Amino acid sequence: MARTFTITSYGKTKEYPESQRKKMIKEFETAMLCCDGSEAERYRNIYDDLVAGEKECMDTERPLGPELEAMIERMFATQK
Numbered sequence: 001m002a003r004t005f006t007i008t009s010y011g012k013t014k015e016y017p018e019s020q021r022k023k024m025i026k027e028f029e030t031a032m033l034c035c036d037g038s039e040a041e042r043y044r045n046i047y048d049d050l051v052a053g054e055k056e057c058m059d060t061e062r063p064l065g066p067e068l069e070a071m072i073e074r075m076f077a078t079q080k
Helices: 018-034 037-052 066-079
Strands: 003-007 013-018 056-058
Touching: 003 037, 013 018, 018 037, 037 056, 056 066
Parallel strands: 003 056
Antiparallel strands: 003 013
């Protein structure tokens, strides 16, 4: 079975073969640089996921994992 990844933007998800990842990285890099504000941010989130090799690339920021949330909470607690 061929490896694939998905890109979700504005609630719509599309599946791509892994062989298209480099092409999509270039497309989203260009889109990110041609836009500003929230649109550029959406493209940046997808671009970051693509570059990181994520199987599911999204236009929203990923929620923090419980371990990272706990670490951040401890950091702020020690600064008080």
